[in-house]
Amino acid sequence: MVDLVNVCPSCGLEEENVMHALCSCFFASHVWSLSQLPIPSFNGRNFKQWVEGWLAEPAITPDTKGRICGFLYDIWTSRNAAVWEGFLPYPQKLLRGSFARWEAWKISFQQHVRNLPFQVAEPIPDPHSAAGVICYVDAGFHGPQHAPSYGFIVYEADGTFMAAANGPLTCSYDPILAEALAMCEALSWLKDNGYTAVTLCSR
Numbered sequence: 294m295v296d297l298v299n300v301c302p303s304c305g306l307e308e309e310n311v312m313h314a315l316c317s318c319f320f321a322s323h324v325w326s327l328s329q330l331p332i333p334s335f336n337g338r339n340f341k342q343w344v345e346g347w348l349a350e351p352a353i354t355p356d357t358k359g360r361i362c363g364f365l366y367d368i369w370t371s372r373n374a375a376v377w378e379g380f381l382p383y384p385q386k387l388l389r390g391s392f393a394r395w396e397a398w399k400i401s402f403q404q405h406v407r408n409l410p411f412q413v414a415e416p417i418p419d420p421h422s423a424a425g426v427i428c429y430v431d432a433g434f435h436g437p438q439h440a441p442s443y444g445f446i447v448y449e450a451d452g453t454f455m456a457a458a459n460g461p462l463t464c465s466y467d468p469i470l471a472e473a474l475a476m477c478e479a480l481s482w483l484k485d486n487g488y489t490a491v492t493l494c495s496r
C-alpha cells in the first residue's frame with residue numbers, strides 16, 4: 294500500500310491529475326459513457342492531447358463540442374462538491390442537469406445576440422446564409438507589468454460555439470491600441486481559417 298499525497302476526492306483511490314479528474318476517474322468516465330457523446334478514447338493521452346483530439350475532429354459538430362465543454366465544467370463542479378460538501382451527484386443527475394443547462398444557454402445566447410445594441414444584422418441571420426459568424430474580441434493588461442494580451446470567441450449566427458483563442462500582444466500600455474491589435478489578431482485568424490463574412494464585436 295502506497296500513501297497517495299494527492300488522492301482523487303471523487304474516487305479516493307488514485308492520484309489526481311487533470312486527466313484523471315475530468316476523464317478517467319470512475320465517476321467521470323461513467324458520466325462520459327452515459328452521455329454517449331462521440332469523444333476520443335482516454336487511453337494513452339494526456340488531457341491536452343485528448344482535448345485537441347475532439348476539437349480538431351471535423352465529424353464532431355460545434356454543438357457537440359459545446360456539450361463536451363459543459364460536461365467538463367459539470368464534472369469539475371461535482372469534484373469540488375466532493376471536496377467541500379463530501380458528496381458526488383449521481384451521474385444520471387449530472388447528465389440531466391448538463392443537458393438542461395446547455396439548452397438554456399443556447400436559448401439565452403440567441404436572445405442576447407438579438408438584443409445586442411451593436412448587432413449589425415437584424416434579425417438573427419440564417420446560419421447557412423452569407424451572414425457568417427459573430428466574433429467577440431477583447432484586449433487586456435495583466436499583472437504589475439501590464440502585459441498586454443488578446444482574446445476572441447467565434448460563434449455561428451445561431452449561437453453555436455465555433456472557436457476561441459487568446460495570446461500575448463506586443464504594444465505599450467495603451468488600451469485603444471491593444472483593442473485595435475486584438476482585432477487584427479482576430480481578423481487574421483478568421484481570414485486564415487476561411488471566414489469571409491464576420492460580425493466583429495469589441496467588448
Ligand SMILES: [Zn+2]
Nearest residue numbers: 301303304318
Ligand atoms: Zn478518481
